[in-house]
Amino acid sequence: MEASRKTRSAQASNGFFNNDNVVGYIFAAPFIISFLCLTMIPMGLSLYYSFCNYKIGALPDFIGVQNYLNLMKDATFVHSLLVTIQYVVIGVPLKLVFALFIAMLLTKPTKAQGFYRAVYYIPSLIGGSVAVALVWKQLFGSRGPIVSIIKTLGVKGFNFFGSTTWAFLPLVLCNAWQFGSSMLIFASGLKQIPKDYYEAAEIDGAGVVRRFFSITLPILSPIILFNLIMQLISGFMTFTQAQIITDGGPNYATNYIALNIFKEGFAFQHMGYACAQSWVMLLIMAAVTGIIFKTSSYWTFYEN
Amino acid sequence: MAKKRAVNVVYHLFVIAFGLLMIYPVLWMILSSFKMKSEILGNNVPFLPTKWVFQNYPDGWRGSGSLTFGTYFKNSIVVSVLGTLGTVISSAMVAYALARVNFKGRKLWFTAMIMTMLLPGQVLMIPQYIIWNRLGFVGTFVPLILPKYLGWPFFIYMMMQFIRGLPKELDEAAMIDGCNKYSIFLRIILPLLGPSIITTIVISFYWIWDDYMGPLLYLSKPALYTVSLAIKGFADTQGTNFGPMFAMSSLSLIPVFLLFLFFNRYLMDGVTAGAVKG
Numbered sequence: 001m002e003a004s005r006k007t008r009s010a011q012a013s014n015g016f017f018n019n020d021n022v023v024g025y026i027f028a029a030p031f032i033i034s035f036l037c038l039t040m041i042p043m044g045l046s047l048y049y050s051f052c053n054y055k056i057g058a059l060p061d062f063i064g065v066q067n068y069l070n071l072m073k074d075a076t077f078v079h080s081l082l083v084t085i086q087y088v089v090i091g092v093p094l095k096l097v098f099a100l101f102i103a104m105l106l107t108k109p110t111k112a113q114g115f116y117r118a119v120y121y122i123p124s125l126i127g128g129s130v131a132v133a134l135v136w137k138q139l140f141g142s143r144g145p146i147v148s149i150i151k152t153l154g155v156k157g158f159n160f161f162g163s164t165t166w167a168f169l170p171l172v173l174c175n176a177w178q179f180g181s182s183m184l185i186f187a188s189g190l191k192q193i194p195k196d197y198y199e200a201a202e203i204d205g206a207g208v209v210r211r212f213f214s215i216t217l218p219i220l221s222p223i224i225l226f227n228l229i230m231q232l233i234s235g236f237m238t239f240t241q242a243q244i245i246t247d248g249g250p251n252y253a254t255n256y257i258a259l260n261i262f263k264e265g266f267a268f269q270h271m272g273y274a275c276a277q278s279w280v281m282l283l284i285m286a287a288v289t290g291i292i293f294k295t296s297s298y299w300t301f302y303e304n
Numbered sequence: 305m306a307k308k309r310a311v312n313v314v315y316h317l318f319v320i321a322f323g324l325l326m327i328y329p330v331l332w333m334i335l336s337s338f339k340m341k342s343e344i345l346g347n348n349v350p351f352l353p354t355k356w357v358f359q360n361y362p363d364g365w366r367g368s369g370s371l372t373f374g375t376y377f378k379n380s381i382v383v384s385v386l387g388t389l390g391t392v393i394s395s396a397m398v399a400y401a402l403a404r405v406n407f408k409g410r411k412l413w414f415t416a417m418i419m420t421m422l423l424p425g426q427v428l429m430i431p432q433y434i435i436w437n438r439l440g441f442v443g444t445f446v447p448l449i450l451p452k453y454l455g456w457p458f459f460i461y462m463m464m465q466f467i468r469g470l471p472k473e474l475d476e477a478a479m480i481d482g483c484n485k486y487s488i489f490l491r492i493i494l495p496l497l498g499p500s501i502i503t504t505i506v507i508s509f510y511w512i513w514d515d516y517m518g519p520l521l522y523l524s525k526p527a528l529y530t531v532s533l534a535i536k537g538f539a540d541t542q543g544t545n546f547g548p549m550f551a552m553s554s555l556s557l558i559p560v561f562l563l564f565l566f567f568n569r570y571l572m573d574g575v576t577a578g579a580v581k582g
Contacts, residue, residue, distance in 0.1 A: 130553075
């Protein structure tokens with residue numbers, strides 16, 4: 001076996017360009033270039049600039065940890081962290097619950113199943129677009145159909161985007177509405193649960209609720225973990241919708257961190273300060289993701 | 305039997321009603337694009353247009369400045385087609401290296417790829433902008449297109465999963481027949497990668513087409529605006545001209561809908577590939 005493998009590789013890999021190391025680096029070159037030039041160098045620069053006063057066209061002026069000290073006293077930044085956390089804490093679980101509910105609804109094997117899944121996937125297909133953000137702005141606007149319905153229920157003068165308490169809701173709903181990819185991932189997980197688990201539980205007298213909490217949820221837990229992490233990361237960095245629908249308003253109520261970094265860097269040209277904000281955000285995200293991973297062994301369940 | 309049937313009917317009615325609720329925003333947008341201005345917003349506006357107005361489309365197409373939406377669609381198509389092409393070629397190459405070639409440092413680069421996949425792009429937006437600015441590429445398509453030729457971790461990972469599912473014996477047999485690693489990639493892996501390539505084409509095309517942050521950062525001249533940027537510009541300058549705005553919004557979604565219509569199976573496979581097999 002060992003001998004034949006050697007002759008084989010001797011036949012095929014003669015010459016410099018057929019050496020596995022050379023071949024590997026040639027094929028992986030695109031990613032290696034992008035990793036170095038578009039990820040590592042920018043991260044290094046960003047870390048350096050976060051200790052500087054910097055704007056495009058001028059030389060960076062090293063000021064030590066001053067940016068980070070200023071961040072702690074910056075009410076706008078602290079507020080944008082808090083509203084981002086509110087958005088994530090309310091939005092992500094809502095989206096996951098919604099995705100799981102629809103996935104379970106659509107597990108029933110019918111001829112129309114594929115069609116239903118496609119229709120329910122449409123919001124995710126287009127949800128990130130500018131077109132949908134503009135629709136959302138009018139749909140939930142003061143003269144839009146949603147507010148009309150609220151008016152007919154007797155609430156007068158209600159306006160989502162004029163209220164610092166409620167402006168986040170259309171944004172959270174727009175995010176939850178794009179449940180499609182989480183739904184598909186849940187659906188493929190549900191398909192792998194053996195039918196006899198449910199049958200056995202039914203014989204033992206377990207009701208629908210009991211079966212859901214004792215069978216479905218534990219078996220799905222690794223998939224819930226995956227969806228949770230993915231949605232947390234994208235939730236923390238929500239940008240397009242907030243920029244178009246509310247532009248952070250009213251009175252900073254939806255001034256999410258990615259939007260704040262964007263404004264700080266490009267509108268106010270405080271690039272160094274904006275880099276410091278990116279790093280704080282990245283560290284918070286890494287910490288949250290890390291904690292979830294570490295604690296996941298307590299609530300995720302693996303067969304085998 | 306009768307009871308089972310009743311349950312079935314209720315099930316389908318519920319799924320259909322809920323599905324309609326889910327696509328209501330899209331229907332509202334499309335119907336609004338055929339309405340007179342007075343019927344789009346306000347109390348007691350009809351769901352369907354009382355009179356179908358088609359004028360919104362030519363009105364919107366003329367745009368808000370001196371350029372028409374013809375320019376913006378052309379720009380979006382250029383960026384999306386070139387970007388998609390780059391994504392497919394570069395991601396397939398990198399996936400092949402990481403899945404099939406035993407080179408020193410493979411584990412390290414794989415880890416780097418996963419880390420990049422989890423790193424949100426917004427964190428890098430400022431330093432990347434500074435670099436592109438230094439190189440003199442701000443205000444061109446280069447920052448939107450060139451990175452796509454350097455591999456896209458999400459698709460690299462997806463293609464890797466697919467390549468790992470192909471039997472290794474194919475490579476070994478080809479080697480005995482005198483193929484080297486390059487011809488194995490071109491003659492064996494690439495043709496077999498077909499379904500995964502279609503998935504990549506569909507998803508990357510619609511991600512690039514829908515992208516807003518990239519064009520917002522890098523394109524300043526209206527002559528280079530993509531559709532997403534142009535619609536936002538239209539909404540900003542002609543804020544109350546809702547009919548034409550929704551007309552252009554609806555048009556902007558057509559390419560994505562067409563791809564979905566023809567390739568929805570591939571798209572659905574792609575979405576779940578990373579989570580379940582991995």
